[in-house]
Amino acid sequence: MALIGAGVWGETHAYLYNNHDDVNLQAICDLQEDKAQKLADKFNIEHVFTDHKKMLAEVNCDAVAVVTPDFTHPPLVLDCAEAQKDILLEKPMATTRKGVQKIINVVKKQDIRLMVDLHNRWNPPFAEARKKIKEGEIGKPVNAYFRLNDKMWVATDMLSWAEESSILWFLGSHTIDTLQWLFDDKIDRVYSVSHHGVLDKKGVDTEDIYQTVLEFKQGGIATIENGWITPDSHPNINDIKFNITGSQGMINIDTTNNGLLEMYNQDGHENPDTLVNHFVHGRAEGFAYKSILHFVEKIKKGEDFLVSIKDAADTSLVILAIMESAKKGKPIKVDYDI
Ligand SMILES: NC(=O)c1ccc[n+]([C@@H]2O[C@H](COP(=O)([O-])OP(=O)(O)OC[C@H]3O[C@@H](n4cnc5c(N)ncnc54)[C@H](O)[C@@H]3O)[C@@H](O)[C@H]2O)c1
Structure with missing residues (x-):
C-alpha cells in the first residue's frame, strides 16, 4: 500500500498498515515533507514523496489510502484510479456534486475498488x-x-x-x-x-x-x-x-x-x-481501526465492502x-x- 496524507488520521492508517501481516506500507506522501518523513521514520516506510503523481509513477503498490483534508479528495482519487490502484478514501467522498460525479465515473471507467471510511x-x-x-x-x-x-x-x-x-x-x-x-x-x-x-x-x-x-x-x-x-x-x-x-x-x-x-x-x-480507538496490550482495538482493517481484508478476499x-x-x-x-x-x- 501507499498512503497520501501524514496528518492526525494518516498516522492512524500508517500505524495499522505497519502492524498488519498482509500489508507492506511502501510509501508515504504529504505536501509537507517533514510530516511524511516523521511517519516514515516512525513506521519504517521506505519511500517519502511530496508529489502523489510521482509516488504513483514510481511505487509499485496495489492500493492507496487517501487521508487528506475533506475538500481535497476528488483529484487525488482520480489520479490513483487512473494509476489502477484500489482506494481507501477517508470520509467524506467529496464536498461537491462535481467531485462525487468524477469519483463515481472514474471508479467505473478504471474498474478499480473504492471504499469510503464511514466507520x-x-x-x-x-x-x-x-x-x-x-x-x-x-x-x-x-x-x-x-x-x-x-x-x-x-x-x-x-x-x-x-x-x-x-x-x-x-x-x-x-x-x-x-x-x-x-x-x-x-x-x-x-x-x-x-x-x-x-x-x-x-x-x-x-x-x-x-x-x-x-x-x-x-x-x-x-x-x-x-x-x-x-x-x-x-x-x-x-x-x-x-x-x-x-x-x-x-x-x-x-x-x-x-x-x-x-x-x-x-x-x-x-x-x-x-x-x-484505544490500545489493549499494545494492539489497536477500536471501531475506527476496524473499518480500515476491513478494507484490507476485503481487498485480499475480493469481497464486497460493508460501505x-x-x-x-x-x-x-x-x-x-x-x-x-x-x-x-x-x-x-x-x-x-x-
Ligand atoms: N482526525 C480525525 O480524528 C479523523 C478521523 C477520521 C477521519 N478523518 C478524515 O481524514 C482526513 C484527514 O484528516 P486529518 O485529521 O488527518 O487532517 P490533517 O490536517 O491532520 O492531515 C492532512 C494531511 O494531508 C496533507 N495534504 C493535503 N493535501 C495533500 C495533497 N494534495 N497531497 C499530499 N498530502 C496532502 C496535509 O499536508 C496534512 O499533513 C479527512 O478527510 C478527515 O475527515 C479524520
Whole structure:
C-alpha cells in the first residue's frame, strides 16, 4: 500500500498498515515533507514523496489510502484510479456534486475498488442496533434523533482546515450514513437551519451548528444535530446521543458518558470513549481501526465492502442538500441524479 496524507488520521492508517501481516506500507506522501518523513521514520516506510503523481509513477503498490483534508479528495482519487490502484478514501467522498460525479465515473471507467471510511458502521452499539432492527425487534423504524457533536477544540485547534470544511462533512457524514443504514432507506427531503458566529469570533469562519429534519422515502423521519461548539471542558471529544423508535420498540444509544472509563486528576476529568480507538496490550482495538482493517481484508478476499460506493456518494449528496436548505431557509429534495 501507499498512503497520501501524514496528518492526525494518516498516522492512524500508517500505524495499522505497519502492524498488519498482509500489508507492506511502501510509501508515504504529504505536501509537507517533514510530516511524511516523521511517519516514515516512525513506521519504517521506505519511500517519502511530496508529489502523489510521482509516488504513483514510481511505487509499485496495489492500493492507496487517501487521508487528506475533506475538500481535497476528488483529484487525488482520480489520479490513483487512473494509476489502477484500489482506494481507501477517508470520509467524506467529496464536498461537491462535481467531485462525487468524477469519483463515481472514474471508479467505473478504471474498474478499480473504492471504499469510503464511514466507520460508524463498525461502532458496536450501532452495529447491534442495525442487527436488532433487521431482526424486526423494533418493528418498522418511524423516527430517530441523532446528536453527533465535537468539542470546539476540533475546529479551533485540531484541524487547520476547519473553515474550508464544515461539521457536516467532518461528522455529519457519519450521521447521514448511519441513519440511512439503520432505516435501510434513502433520505428524500431535508430542512436545516444553522448558526454562525461563535467560531467566527474565534477566527474560524464556519457554521457553529446545523439542526436538520430528515424525511425518508418510506415515511421515516429524523432530527439531527451536528455542532462544533461543545465546550472544551466536555469530558469526551464527541457528544453523542441517539434514539430510534419503531412501530414496536425503541433503541437508545449514549456513547458519550457511558461510564466505561472515568479518569480524574488535579486538572479535571475525562470520560474517554474506549469504543472508538484505544490500545489493549499494545494492539489497536477500536471501531475506527476496524473499518480500515476491513478494507484490507476485503481487498485480499475480493469481497464486497460493508460501505458501498453508492452509499458514500449518496451521503455527500444529502449533505449538499442540507447545506442548500440552511442557506435558502427552505426544505430541499435530495438530488441523487449524478
Ligand atoms: N482526525 C480525525 O480524528 C479523523 C478521523 C477520521 C477521519 N478523518 C478524515 O481524514 C482526513 C484527514 O484528516 P486529518 O485529521 O488527518 O487532517 P490533517 O490536517 O491532520 O492531515 C492532512 C494531511 O494531508 C496533507 N495534504 C493535503 N493535501 C495533500 C495533497 N494534495 N497531497 C499530499 N498530502 C496532502 C496535509 O499536508 C496534512 O499533513 C479527512 O478527510 C478527515 O475527515 C479524520
